[in-house]
Amino acid sequence: MTVHSDRLAALRATLAADGLDGFVVPLTDEHMSEYVGSYAQRLGWLTGFEGSAGSAVVLADKAAIFTDGRYTLQVRSQVDGADWSYEAVPESSPASWLKLHAPEGGRIGYDPWLHRRDWVRQASEALKARGASLVAVGDNPVDRVWRDRPAPSIAPLTVQPERFTGRSSADKRQQVAEWLDQNKADAAVLAALDSIAWTFNVRGTDVSHTPVALAYALVHADGTADLFVAGEKVTPELRQHLGNGVRLHERAAFEKALAGLEGKTVAVDPERSVAAIFEALDKAGATIVELRDPTVLPKACKNAAELAGHRAAQARDGAAITRFLKWVEETDDLDELKASGRLEAIRREDPAMRDLSFDSISGYGPNGAIVHYRSSEKTNRRFEPGSLYLIDSGGQYEDGTTDITRTVAIGEPTQEMRDRFTRVLQGHIAIDRAVFPKGTRGGQLDSFARRPLWEAGLDYAHGTGHGVGSFLAVHEGPQRIAPVGGAYAGGDEPLAAGMILSNEPGYYKAGEYGIRIENLVLVVPVEVEGAEKEMLGFETLTFAPIDRRLIVAEMLSAGERQWLDDYHAEVVRKIGPGLGAEERAWLEEQCAPL
Structure with a gap:
C-alpha cells in the first residue's frame, strides 16, 4: 500500500470506531479561505492532491475526489485511481454523489467549522433519498489520524x-x-x-x-x-x-x-x-x-493610495519579468524548476517584496496544458526546442499584489501553436478594449475572450478573470470575468470603478502544450461621445512583452495590431527606466511594432 492508501485506511478505521459510515473532507479552513495554512491541508495530506480547490468523500467501501476543469489532469497524476474515483465539478458534487452512493440509513460525518450552512442543508437534503443523515463532529477524524499535523502559525501580526x-x-x-x-x-x-x-x-x-x-x-x-x-x-x-x-x-x-x-x-x-x-x-x-x-x-474598489502602490509594484514586477524572459531566451539547458527559481530570485532582489503571490505555474510542453500545474522534482521537464513554456506567477509586495502569465516559444513553434496563441491574444485584446455600461456583470464580458477560440471549435476550462487584492489575496472577490454559475460562479457581480481583475484567456492541448496571456486590468470610467449611460472600461496595469514569434499577424484586425503596438510602446515607457542598457535594448527589440 502507498502512504496515502495507509492514511485512507486509518481514517476508515477511525470512522468505524466513531459509528460513522462516511466523512466529507473539504480543502478549506475555518474562514472559508481559498488558500489555507499547512495545518488545514487535510485533503492534500489524505489524498496527495496538491491543487488549491477540491473536496473528497470517504465511505467504508469507496471514496471520491471532486475537482473542477482546472485540475482534470493534475488530480489523475497525483491521486491513486485505485483508491479514489475522479469526479468533475460542477457535473458532480459531494452532495449529489452521496445521494447516489451513501449507504442506506448511513451516518455521514462533517466538520461544521469547515462547511457553509447552505452546503449542510443541501447535503442533508440529498442524503434523505438514502434514508441517511449528516452528522456534525466536534473532533475532526482526519486530525486524529494525522499524527504529525502542523500547528497553526503563531507568527506576529x-x-x-x-x-x-x-x-x-x-x-x-x-x-x-x-x-x-x-x-x-x-x-x-x-x-x-x-x-x-x-x-x-x-x-x-x-x-x-x-x-x-x-x-x-x-x-x-x-x-x-x-x-x-x-x-x-x-x-x-x-x-x-x-x-x-x-x-x-x-x-x-x-x-x-x-x-x-x-x-x-x-x-x-x-x-x-x-x-x-x-x-x-x-x-x-x-x-x-x-x-x-x-x-x-x-x-474590492481600490482607493487612490492603493492604486498608486499597485502601479508602482507592477512597474517593478514588469521589469523583473522582462529580465527573466531575456534570461530564458539566452540560457541553454533549462528546466521548469530552474526557470521558476530564477524568476523568484529576480523578484526577491526588490526590497519591497514579501512573498510570491502563489506557487508559480512553470510548465513546459505537456505540463503547460495542466492549468494549475505545480512543478516538482518528479514532474520537472527539461526545455527542448519545438514547444511552448508557460509561466504564471506573481509577487506580494508591500505596496501591491501582482499576477502575470506569459507563454513563450522554445525553438520554432508550429503553425498550430501560433494560430492558437493568436486566438488567445485576440480574446485578451477583446477584454482589454471592452467598453460597457455601469452595472455590467463580468459574466456578460466572458464570451468576448472566448469568441476567437469558439470560432475554431475551441475553449478553455477556467474563468477569464478574477479579482486581485492590495497586498492581500491574489484571488479576491466578489468580481469575476467568468460564466455565471457552475464551477466559476461570481460572474454575476456588477463591475465597479476601482476593481482590479485579471484578463487571462488560454488554450490547452492535453499532452502537448498550454497557452495563457494574463495581465491585470483596472475598471475605470470611460467617456463615450453621445453616451446615454455611465460607461466603464479597463486600464491595463501589467506591462511585459508578449512573444511576437507566436503571433500570426495576418489573423489580427487593424485595431488589434494597433492595440499590440500601443501596448508594447507603453511597456517600453513603463519598464525601460527600471532596466540596464542591455536589458532595455532587448526589450525594445521585443516590443518593436508588429
Whole structure:
C-alpha cells in the first residue's frame, strides 16, 4: 500500500470506531479561505492532491475526489485511481454523489467549522433519498489520524501603513458601523481573513503567499471591535496601532463570544462564514441577518493610495519579468524548476517584496496544458526546442499584489501553436478594449475572450478573470470575468470603478502544450461621445512583452495590431527606466511594432 492508501485506511478505521459510515473532507479552513495554512491541508495530506480547490468523500467501501476543469489532469497524476474515483465539478458534487452512493440509513460525518450552512442543508437534503443523515463532529477524524499535523502559525501580526492603505482602521470600522445602523444590526461577524486584514490594516504570514493572520472579528454598531487572535501574535506595535477601539481576545475565545450575543441582531455573511458560526448564534438566541460581509465591496474598489502602490509594484514586477524572459531566451539547458527559481530570485532582489503571490505555474510542453500545474522534482521537464513554456506567477509586495502569465516559444513553434496563441491574444485584446455600461456583470464580458477560440471549435476550462487584492489575496472577490454559475460562479457581480481583475484567456492541448496571456486590468470610467449611460472600461496595469514569434499577424484586425503596438510602446515607457542598457535594448527589440 502507498502512504496515502495507509492514511485512507486509518481514517476508515477511525470512522468505524466513531459509528460513522462516511466523512466529507473539504480543502478549506475555518474562514472559508481559498488558500489555507499547512495545518488545514487535510485533503492534500489524505489524498496527495496538491491543487488549491477540491473536496473528497470517504465511505467504508469507496471514496471520491471532486475537482473542477482546472485540475482534470493534475488530480489523475497525483491521486491513486485505485483508491479514489475522479469526479468533475460542477457535473458532480459531494452532495449529489452521496445521494447516489451513501449507504442506506448511513451516518455521514462533517466538520461544521469547515462547511457553509447552505452546503449542510443541501447535503442533508440529498442524503434523505438514502434514508441517511449528516452528522456534525466536534473532533475532526482526519486530525486524529494525522499524527504529525502542523500547528497553526503563531507568527506576529504586522501593521500595514496608512500610506499604502489610504484609510485608517478607525475610518473603516466607522463605515461598517454606519452599514450596521442602516441594516438595523448590532454587530457584524468578520470571518474571512482578508476582510479582517483589510479592516484592521494588519497583515500576517499564516497562509503561504497570502499575507493574512488567523483571526476572527466582531465589529459593533458604535465602531468598536473585538479581534480574536492568538496572544503570541500580538506585539506592542499592534496594540498601539489598534488603539482603545479594538478589544483583543484569544482566537479560541471566539465561539464563547458568539454565545454571549443573546438578544443581539448579528449580520453574518453566509458565503464567508462556516456553519458552526450560525449554529453558535442560533444556540445563543441571537437574531441572525444574512448579509454580505460589509468590507467586501470597499476592499474590492481600490482607493487612490492603493492604486498608486499597485502601479508602482507592477512597474517593478514588469521589469523583473522582462529580465527573466531575456534570461530564458539566452540560457541553454533549462528546466521548469530552474526557470521558476530564477524568476523568484529576480523578484526577491526588490526590497519591497514579501512573498510570491502563489506557487508559480512553470510548465513546459505537456505540463503547460495542466492549468494549475505545480512543478516538482518528479514532474520537472527539461526545455527542448519545438514547444511552448508557460509561466504564471506573481509577487506580494508591500505596496501591491501582482499576477502575470506569459507563454513563450522554445525553438520554432508550429503553425498550430501560433494560430492558437493568436486566438488567445485576440480574446485578451477583446477584454482589454471592452467598453460597457455601469452595472455590467463580468459574466456578460466572458464570451468576448472566448469568441476567437469558439470560432475554431475551441475553449478553455477556467474563468477569464478574477479579482486581485492590495497586498492581500491574489484571488479576491466578489468580481469575476467568468460564466455565471457552475464551477466559476461570481460572474454575476456588477463591475465597479476601482476593481482590479485579471484578463487571462488560454488554450490547452492535453499532452502537448498550454497557452495563457494574463495581465491585470483596472475598471475605470470611460467617456463615450453621445453616451446615454455611465460607461466603464479597463486600464491595463501589467506591462511585459508578449512573444511576437507566436503571433500570426495576418489573423489580427487593424485595431488589434494597433492595440499590440500601443501596448508594447507603453511597456517600453513603463519598464525601460527600471532596466540596464542591455536589458532595455532587448526589450525594445521585443516590443518593436508588429
